[in-house]
Amino acid sequence: MNSFGRNQEIHEALTTLGKQMALAYAQDVQILCCGSSGLCVLRILSRPTKDIDALAFIVDAHQLKPIDKFSPEMELAIAKTAGIHRLGHDWFNPEATVLLERGLPDGILERSAMHAQQYGPCLRVQFIARMDQVALKLYAAMDPAKGRRHEEDLVVMKPTQDEIKHGVTWLRSWLSNTAFKKRLAFIVEGLGVVM
Amino acid sequence: MITNRQNALIGRKGGKARSEQKSVAARQNIRLRWHRRREDGVILLAALIDGPWYRGKGRTASVALWDEHSSTFHTVGMNTYRDPKDFPRISRRVTRIKQEGHIETKGGSFAPVQILAAE
Numbered sequence: 001m002n003s004f005g006r007n008q009e010i011h012e013a014l015t016t017l018g019k020q021m022a023l024a025y026a027q028d029v030q031i032l033c034c035g036s037s038g039l040c041v042l043r044i045l046s047r048p049t050k051d052i053d054a055l056a057f058i059v060d061a062h063q064l065k066p067i068d069k070f071s072p073e074m075e076l077a078i079a080k081t082a083g084i085h086r087l088g089h090d091w092f093n094p095e096a097t098v099l100l101e102r103g104l105p106d107g108i109l110e111r112s113a114m115h116a117q118q119y120g121p122c123l124r125v126q127f128i129a130r131m132d133q134v135a136l137k138l139y140a141a142m143d144p145a146k147g148r149r150h151e152e153d154l155v156v157m158k159p160t161q162d163e164i165k166h167g168v169t170w171l172r173s174w175l176s177n178t179a180f181k182k183r184l185a186f187i188v189e190g191l192g193v194v195m
Numbered sequence: 196m197i198t199n200r201q202n203a204l205i206g207r208k209g210g211k212a213r214s215e216q217k218s219v220a221a222r223q224n225i226r227l228r229w230h231r232r233r234e235d236g237v238i239l240l241a242a243l244i245d246g247p248w249y250r251g252k253g254r255t256a257s258v259a260l261w262d263e264h265s266s267t268f269h270t271v272g273m274n275t276y277r278d279p280k281d282f283p284r285i286s287r288r289v290t291r292i293k294q295e296g297h298i299e300t301k302g303g304s305f306a307p308v309q310i311l312a313a314e
Binding site for chain 1: 267273275277279282287292293304
């Protein structure tokens with residue numbers, strides 16, 4: 001099984017997916033993506049990853065819709081692309097859509113428009129902007145058991161004060177208990193930011 | 196003889212008996228003679244054998260399967276989503292196969308220190 005070691009490989013896989021979707025007469029879709037592949041595309045971090053995390057469908061150019069499942073035509077195109085590029089069957093997966101349950105940072109869609117790319121006639125992918133990558137990383141770092149690796153990622157990403165404040169504002173907008181707030185304050189303090 | 200009988204009871208093959216585990220261990224030892232470990236005990240990329248599980252230090256797990264064909268370690272990683280209202284209660288967990296490169300390669304994050312077993 002292959003993995004994406006380079007930016008170019010991600011674009012190649014998405015180009016193939018776009019072609020396969022067109023051949024399968026799939027409906028036009030716009031998808032907001034995040035995760036390691038997004039970090040790689042934005043040249044923020046570089047590490048091998050075999051998957052692209054689809055966050056949400058973009059409908060009517062300004063609305064986000066959770067991805068329950070892809071259309072059968074798109075599923076077929078994903079499987080065919082996996083075969084062509086020797087990727088795992090779940091290389092393009094909607095796991096991250098769970099983040100929509102609590103809402104995403106304000107303006108995420110507008111910012112991601114800068115990182116949009118059309119792959120064939122029916123697939124458009126937008127990767128979330130650096131500021132929002134930092135916010136999502138901050139949430140991932142909240143995990144007391146496995147958050148360490150995300151904290152390390154944050155250190156490597158060297159977020160600015162504004163980027164961290166943006167993430168904190170998003171996390172503080174949620175209904176949360178004291179333990180959550182304490183953990184957030186601990187992480188932010190560790191990043192050397194005074195809130 | 197008693198020792199052999201005890202070994203047989205626990206499924207261990209001693210003496211001249213061949214087993215997949217012994218074969219893998221022998222191949223690993225040969226490679227380690229040619230490509231010495233780093234000072235911190237990490238097994239070099241050139242010394243890895245295709246197929247076995249390795250124990251080590253990784254980003255997503257401490258055990259990984261080495262796939263020489265794609266030059267990648269496969270690990271089982273978990274993404275945990277916690278409920279902010281009832282933190283740190285877990286609201287959802289997704290377990291998936293993840294990839295990590297060897298620590299020596301660009302962007303790599305898995306540092307193997309011990310071969311565990313053949314697949």
